Amino acid sequence: MSPLRIVAQLLLYVPLMALLGYFSTSPRFELIPAGDALLRISLIHAGQRKQECRTRSPEELAKLPPNMRAALDCPRERAPLTVELEIDGAVVFSRSVPPAGFKRDGAASLYHRLPIAAGRHRVVARLRDRAEGPFNYVREETLELAPGGMLLIDFVATKGGFDFRGV
C-alpha cells in the first residue's frame, strides 16, 4: 500500500475514532436538574376486601359439596388503593391504584418518581386501602433533601405503613 493511501486512510479513520470515543461517554447525561433531588414512591400492597366475609348458614353449607364447605363466604374483589402525596402543603401526586388480576383480587402496585428541589420539605404520604372512609395510613415528615439525594417512600403494612428511606 502506498504511503499516500495510508495517510488518506488515517485521515478518515482518526475522525471516526474521535466520534466513537466522544459519543461513547459524552455529552454527560443529567437525569434530574442540578440542585434537585429525586423522590420515588413505590409500593405493593393488597387492599382490603370490598365486601366483608359472611358466615354461611348450616343450610347453605349443606347444599355445598363436602369439599367446599368453607364456613366463610369471602367475595374476592379488593378495594383499590388511593395514594396521595403532599409536599409543602400542595398535593403533587394522587392516584387510585386498582388491584391486579382478572378478579381484582391481587395486590395493587405503584411506582412513581418525581424530581423535587433540594432543601427542607414537609412531606405527607397518605394511603387508603379500603373502599370507603378517610385515609387509614398517613405519615408526615419534615425532611432535608440534599442535591442528588433520593428519597424512597415505600409502604410496608406489617411495619405500620409508610417507610421513608434515603434521608
Add this chain to the structure above:
Amino acid sequence: MAAANVLDRAFVAAERWLDAPFGAGANPLRNLGTLAFFLFWVLAATGIYLFIYFDTSVEGAYASIEALTQKQWWAGGLLRSVHRYAADAFVAASLLHLLREWAAGRFRRFRRFSWISGVPLLWLMYASGIVGYWLVWDARAQISALATAEWFDAIGLTAEPMARNFLGAESVGDRLFSLFVFLHIGMPLALLAGMWIHVQRIGQPKTVAPRGLVAAALAMLLVAALLRPAVSQAPWDPLHLPPTIELDWFLLFMHPLMAATSPAFLWLLAGGATLLLVALPLLFAGPKPLPAVVDPANCNGCARCTVDCPYQAVLLIPAPNVRTGRQVEIMAERCAACGLCAGACPSSTPFRSTEALAAGIDMPDCDVQHQRMRLEAALARIAPAAAGRIMVFACSEAAQAATLEDARTAVLDMRCIGMLPPSFIEYALRSGADGALLVACRAGECVYRLGAELTAQRLAGERQPILRKSVPRERLRMVEQAAGEETALRAACDALRGALAAMGPAPLPRPKREAMARDRAGGHG
C-alpha cells in the same frame, strides 16, 4: 421514497470517494455487514476474557471490574475499553448497514427475508449492549437499569413494578447478577444465531471482513482504548444520584430520550419503527421479476446454478430419472431474475448446432436462443471489412454501452454481466468480432451482488463454466464502470481497439453452425 433516493446517491458518492484511499475491497462503507460480523467476534473474544475475571455478585461486580481496569490496565483494562468501543462500533456499523440497504431498496421481494430477519437483531443488539452496562453496577448501571425497568413497567408487563428490583440494596441480590450475566451471554448468542439466519437467503454471503479493514478496525479500537480508556462511574448507591453521568449515546440514547418525553413515547417510537421496518417490504414491494425456469430435459443436476445464485433461489431436488440423481428447482419468490444461473448453466451455449437452443435453466424473457439471435444480429451490424471490430457485452445497470455503438462496435446488453455464459464471448470472436469488451457494474455495486465477481472468475478459469483456454485473452477486456461513467467506458473501448489493431483478426475458426449455414446458403445459390 424520494428520501431513499437522495440517501442512496449520497451513499454511492461516499463509497466511490472512499474507494480511492481504501480500494473497493477494504472500503468500510462497502463492507458494513462484514464489519459488523467482525466487531461481533471482537466483542465475543474480549467478553470471554472479561468474564473470566468478573465477580457475579452485588459486592464483587464493581470491584472486580475496577481491579481489572486499574491493576491490569495493560490487558483487562485495555480489553474492557476495546469491548466498549467495539460495541459502539457494532451499533454504528449495523445502523449504517440498515440505512444503506434501505436507501438502495434492498428490502424488496427476493431481499425480504434478509431484511425482515434483520429487524429483531436490532432489538437483540441493543438489549445485549444495555445489559452489558448493568454488569459494571455503577451509577450508569443504576440509571440504565432503573430507566429500563420503568420503560417495561409502562406497559404493565409484570404484576409488580420491575423498578422495585432496583430501589434499595435489600432488593438487589447476587441472583440478579446471575440473571444479568445469563442475559449478557444469552442475548449475544441469540444475536449470533439471528445473524446466521439473516444471511441464509444470501448466496455466498460475505461474513468475513477484508484483511485491510480488519487491521484498520482493530488498530482504531486499540488506539481509542489507549487514548480514552473505559472507566466506571461512581459505585451504585440506591440513596444518591450523581448530578450527571457519562452516557454511551450509541447504546443508551433511549434513556435521555425517555426522560425528555415519556415511556409511552419511547414504546411508540420503538414499536412503530419495528413495525415500519417489518412492513416496508410489503408496502413497497416493487415490480415482480419473472423468475428463471428449469427445463428438466436439459438439466443434468450439475448444481452450478445452485452455487452461483446470489439469493439461494435455486435448490437441488432428488430426481431419480436423471443421471446425477438430482435436478434443480426454482423458488420463484426468491428469484431476482438476474440470470446468473443461466450464465452458469453448461447447456447455455450458442455453439450447439440445433436450431432451437434450450438450456437447463434459463430466463423465460431472454433465453439462450434469444440471446444467440440477438448476438448474431448485433454481429451482423458490424462492418465485415473493418478492423478492430468489438463486441460489447454489457450489464444494463452499468455505464450505458449503447453509446459505443458504431460501424465497428456492436453491443449486447443484459440484465447482469453474470448472465453471460463465457461461450458467448468465444462465439462472438469466432463470428466476426476481433475483440470483446465486457462491461460490469463498479466493484461492490453489482445490483445482483455477484455478477462481476463470478464473470471475472469464469474468464480467469477459476469457476465453471470457464472461458476456454483457446480463446486469446489479449482480445478481451472486462471493465467495471457505473452509469454516468460513459467517457471512461469509451476510453476503455478505444484502448482495446488500439490493442486489437496490432493483432489483426481473431485466429479462431468460424462456429460449425455458422459454417453449415453458409454452406447451405452457398449450395442454394
